[in-house]
Amino acid sequence: MxxxxxxxxxxxxxxxxxxxxxxxxxxxAILAVIMAATNAYLGLKVGMTVSATIPAAVISLAVFKAxxxxxxxxxxxxxxxxAGESLAAGVIFTIPAFVLINAWTGIRYMETTLIALIGGVxxxxxxxxxRRILVEEEGLPFxxxxxxxxxxxxxxxxxxxxxxxxxALIVGGVYKFLSAGLKIMHDKVEAVVGVWKAKFFFGGxxxxxxxxVGYIIGPRISSYVFLGGIIxxxxxxxxxxxxxxxxGYPGVDPGMDPLEVVxxxxxxxxxxxxxxxxxxGGIWTMLSLRTSMKGAFGEALRGIKxxxxxxGAAEKEEVPRTERDLPVDKSLLLAAxxxxxxxxxxxxxxxxxxxAGVGAIVMVVAAFFFTAxxxxxxxxxxxxxNPISGVTITTxxxxxxxxxxxxxxxxxxxxxxxxxxxxVCSAAAIAxxxxxxxxxxxxxxxxxxxxxxxxxxxxxxxAFIIAPVLMVLERAYxxxxxxxxxxxAQVMASILNAFFGGTVNFTMFLAGMELAILLIxxxxxxxxxxxxxxxxxxxxxxxxxxxxxxxxxxRIGRKHKGEEIATEKLHGHGILYSSGLIAGEAxxxxxxxxxxxxxxxxxxxxxxxxxxxxxxxxxVVFLLYKTAVEGxxxxxxxxxxxSRELAVEAYRITREKMRNMLRW
Numbered sequence: 306m307x308x309x310x311x312x313x314x315x316x317x318x319x320x321x322x323x324x325x326x327x328x329x330x331x332x333x334a335i336l337a338v339i340m341a342a343t344n345a346y347l348g349l350k351v352g353m354t355v356s357a358t359i360p361a362a363v364i365s366l367a368v369f370k371a372x373x374x375x376x377x378x379x380x381x382x383x384x385x386x387x388a389g390e391s392l393a394a395g396v397i398f399t400i401p402a403f404v405l406i407n408a409w410t411g412i413r414y415m416e417t418t419l420i421a422l423i424g425g426v427x428x429x430x431x432x433x434x435x436r437r438i439l440v441e442e443e444g445l446p447f448x449x450x451x452x453x454x455x456x457x458x459x460x461x462x463x464x465x466x467x468x469x470x471x472x473a474l475i476v477g478g479v480y481k482f483l484s485a486g487l488k489i490m491h492d493k494v495e496a497v498v499g500v501w502k503a504k505f506f507f508g509g510x511x512x513x514x515x516x517x518v519g520y521i522i523g524p525r526i527s528s529y530v531f532l533g534g535i536i537x538x539x540x541x542x543x544x545x546x547x548x549x550x551x552x553g554y555p556g557v558d559p560g561m562d563p564l565e566v567v568x569x570x571x572x573x574x575x576x577x578x579x580x581x582x583x584x585x586g587g588i589w590t591m592l593s594l595r596t597s598m599k600g601a602f603g604e605a606l607r608g609i610k611x612x613x614x615x616x617g618a619a620e621k622e623e624v625p626r627t628e629r630d631l632p633v634d635k636s637l638l639l640a641a642x643x644x645x646x647x648x649x650x651x652x653x654x655x656x657x658x659x660x661a662g663v664g665a666i667v668m669v670v671a672a673f674f675f676t677a678x679x680x681x682x683x684x685x686x687x688x689x690x691n692p693i694s695g696v697t698i699t700t701x702x703x704x705x706x707x708x709x710x711x712x713x714x715x716x717x718x719x720x721x722x723x724x725x726x727x728x729v730c731s732a733a734a735i736a737x738x739x740x741x742x743x744x745x746x747x748x749x750x751x752x753x754x755x756x757x758x759x760x761x762x763x764x765x766x767x768a769f770i771i772a773p774v775l776m777v778l779e780r781a782y783x784x785x786x787x788x789x790x791x792x793x794a795q796v797m798a799s800i801l802n803a804f805f806g807g808t809v810n811f812t813m814f815l816a817g818m819e820l821a822i823l824l825i826x827x828x829x830x831x832x833x834x835x836x837x838x839x840x841x842x843x844x845x846x847x848x849x850x851x852x853x854x855x856x857x858x859x860r861i862g863r864k865h866k867g868e869e870i871a872t873e874k875l876h877g878h879g880i881l882y883s884s885g886l887i888a889g890e891a892x893x894x895x896x897x898x899x900x901x902x903x904x905x906x907x908x909x910x911x912x913x914x915x916x917x918x919x920x921x922x923x924x925v926v927f928l929l930y931k932t933a934v935e936g937x938x939x940x941x942x943x944x945x946x947x948s949r950e951l952a953v954e955a956y957r958i959t960r961e962k963m964r965n966m967l968r969w
Contacts, residue, residue: 315458316377316750318625324377325755330762332368333385336361337763338770339888341389345774346891347514348397349784351844352792352836354390355521358453358741360470360884361386366460367467376461380749381759383453384742388763391738392425395731396771398697398793399723401784405791405798408654408720412779417772419650420724423643424672424731425764430640431676431732432739433757434633440743445684450744455874457749469881469932470888477513477889480925484511485897488908490918495843497546497563504546506538506567509846511922513929514890517883519851520876520929524859526833527852533837534845536820537575545570571841577810579792579839580799581817582824586831587698589821627747629754644669651724660713660721667707668725671700675729676736683737684744693737694793694832697730701797705804719801726797735764774895781898792839827965853951854930855879860947862937878936882929 316322323329340357348354365379365386400417403409409416439445460466484492495508519527545554549566552559557566644665651668652661675696704722713721739760746756782788785795803809817835824831837845855876862875900907931941 314627314748314750315454318627318750320750321626322375322377324375324381324752325758326374326378328372328374329369329378329381330385330759332365333382333759333763334766336364336382336386337389337766339389339892340386341393341767341771342774342895343888343891344390344393345397345771346778346789346894347518347887348394348793349401349775349778349789349791351515351518351848352790352840353518353522354394354397355518355884355887356387356449357390357884358383358387358449358738358745359456360881360888361390362453362456363460363467363470363881366457370461376457376749377751377755379461380457380745380751381755383457384746384751384756385759385763385766387738387742388425388429388735388760389767391734392421392731392764392767393771394693395424395734396421396727397775397791398694399727399730399797400775401779401791401794402723402797402801403720404779404784405794406716406719406723406801408716408723412772412775412784414772414776416650416654417775418768419646420727421731421771422765422768423647423650424728425735425768426761427640427643427669427672427728428676428732428735429739429757429760429764430636431673432680432736432743433631433636435677435680435740436630436743436753437628439680439684439740440747445681447684447741447744449683450741451748453741453745454748456877457745466877466881469878470885473882473885473929473932474889474892475885476925476928477517477886478893479889480513480921481890481893482897483921484918485894486900486907487910489910489914490921491913491915492918493843494919495564497550497567502547503543504550504563505543506546506842508843509850510843511918512844512847512890513886513922513925515844515847516851516854516926516929517886519848519853520855520883520933521880522848522852523872524852524856526830527849527855529830529833530837530840531845531849531852532829533579533834534840534842534849535837536834537578537838538842538845541578542567542570542575545574573810574813576795576839577799577813578817578820579835579837580796581814581819582821582831582835582838583694583796583817584698584800584814585818585821586824586835587695588702589825589831590695626752627750629752631754631757640673641669647728651721654724655717655721657713657717657721659711660708660717663707663711664704664721664725667704668728671703671725671729672732675700675733679733679736680740683740693730693734694796696733697726697793697797698800700729701726701800702804705801709804715805719805722801722804723797735760777895777898777902781901787841790840790844792836796839850926851883853948854926854933856951857944857947858930858933858937858939860951861934861939861943864943865938875937876933879929879933882932886925886929 340361344354362383365382369375369379396417400412400420404411484490491511493508493510497504497506546567548554549557549570550559550563557569647668648661648665651664652658655661679693679696701722704725708718708721742756742760743753746753778789784791821831821835824834858879859875863870866875930944934941934944
């Protein structure tokens with residue numbers, strides 16, 4: 306029996322309008338590639354990615370309203386674009402680790418493409434059996450899917466929000482080209498300062514993209530990332546830094562540049578605190594979600610058991626258009642058939658038949674299990690809050706232990722475990738995105754089958770372009786260097802080194818795990834704080850600035866719009882402008898990287914002009930603030946009052962939390 310949705314779609318089921326048209330597929334594929342490239346750069350730089358759903362919806366609407374298209378065409382293109390963004394997240398969290406563990410000398414095109422392709426396709430195939438259960442029967446909220454549908458409705462009825470994305474894209478691109486291309490201004494300020502006998506490090510990147518990330522994720526997560534920076538860089542680092550500059554740190558010459566000393570201490574001490582906290586946080590996250598995991602896995606099994614003649618054999622004309630999926634039985638059969646190419650890929654990666662066979666079986670089981678979990682959790686907390694890092698860490702730990710028990714050691718074991726983790730991470734990232742898109746489609750009135758095919762095309766388009774993007778970035782900037790930190794990949798590499806005999810700072814690693822326990826006790830998100838410890842403090846400060854801008858705009862907006870207004874509506878202009886800044890900076894960063902590889906020199910001044918970078922940076926931040934404030938009906942001057950009120954409130958909350966900690 307087919308269970309009909311209780312949601313009344315915008316386009317009724319008995320009405321057919323253009324949906325999967327060649328132009329919709331073309332626009333969607335282009336947006337998928339752009340969003341994938343943007344998130345690849347951002348994820349490697351700061352270890353975070355941002356959802357492309359809303360900006361992609363706005364851009365798609367602008368295109369199809371201009372050419373007389375339909376809302377279903379716009380939704381299909383948006384769906385393909387968000388598939389590109391999600392697959393990029395899964396890839397950049399894991400693939401660079403092959404370079405970091407020295408299994409590869411650089412990003413490899415064929416292996417990267419196959420991992421992205423297999424992981425993305427599996428993510429789509431496994432969620433086909435979950436759509437009806439999670440989106441329709443369970444009635445999960447799917448916050449980003451609902452918000453995306455609201456954006457589509459508002460835009461279709463006369464909104465003109467696309468201009469914010471396009472204007473910001475130009476602003477972000479020009480700003481990045483001036484700093485990274487022409488090099489006429491600094492893109493970072495940093496210094497070591499002395500306070501009595503102690504030495505402290507302070508600094509910040511002058512990055513429009515990082516401020517925008519902070520604005521999008523909001524003050525809560527931004528403050529936790531910044532807290533991690535304070536713990537690692539203001540509390541712990543000065544202990545080692547003061548000793549090093551006084552000649553009391555092994556391997557450091559007291560005459561070295563203080564900033565070089567900071568880099569040494571970070572790589573040998575601070576990052577291990579972050580890694581310990583991230584590993585413990587990933588495991589704890591999965592344990593704390595065990596009830597949801599059990600429910601998600603049960604729903605997945607229920608979806609498979611439902612494939613018994615009745616539902617799958619219904620005549621197409623008897624099934625409402627808004628209920629038509631790709632055949633679930635055939636999709637699962639295709640997923641099972643992928644074991645063969647997966648085993649071949651793993652054999653190519655490791656040279657071991659044992660690792661290839663075991664890895665392929667473990668990967669398919671883990672991919673199905675974690676796809677169900679990721680899809681279920683996306684429906685509850687949204688894709689942006691989906692614990693993909695925790696999923697990947699758990700997979701990596703399990704695969705490593707299994708390979709060790711089978712007697713696999715060294716580079717072969719590391720490559721095999723990482724190959725499993727990479728495919729599972731890509732599949733889980735896609736799963737959360739797919740189900741959000743299904744929810745949007747349910748509300749708008751899209752045909753599920755069309756969205757599923759669109760997701761598949763978006764995955765394929767992204768899989769073939771993501772490797773060249775990574776190759777350009779890796780050759781120009783290096784993986785794990787100052788420009789591209791690749792935090793998640795660094796963590797994956799460190800876990801593998803710990804299991805397979807590499808060098809580990811166990812003292813700091815255990816300190817990070819102990820810190821994670823304290824964070825659990827005080828109900829503070831572990832992974833956000835751990836990322837803040839791991840990242841250079843120069844990245845945490847602009848993210849915090851963006852979070853503060855979000856809080857100021859929120860305070861002003863609620864005075865004008867009322868306390869009950871949804872966050873997505875309140876920050877619509879600010880989020881779109883932030884998305885444009887991120888895309889502009891990321892895309893020009895990739896272009897500049899390609900020019901560097903081609904030995905094209907764009908530098909026009911011997912040295913960057915002093916203070917020019919700070920002035921330009923403040924100008925870009927002001928434009929973001931102005932756009933966001935005017936979007937809520939406020940004035941620029943109201944920010945001073947709102948900032949003062951927030952400062953008083955933050956002081957009160959911090960003081961109360963400190964008192965509670967001291968009492969404990």
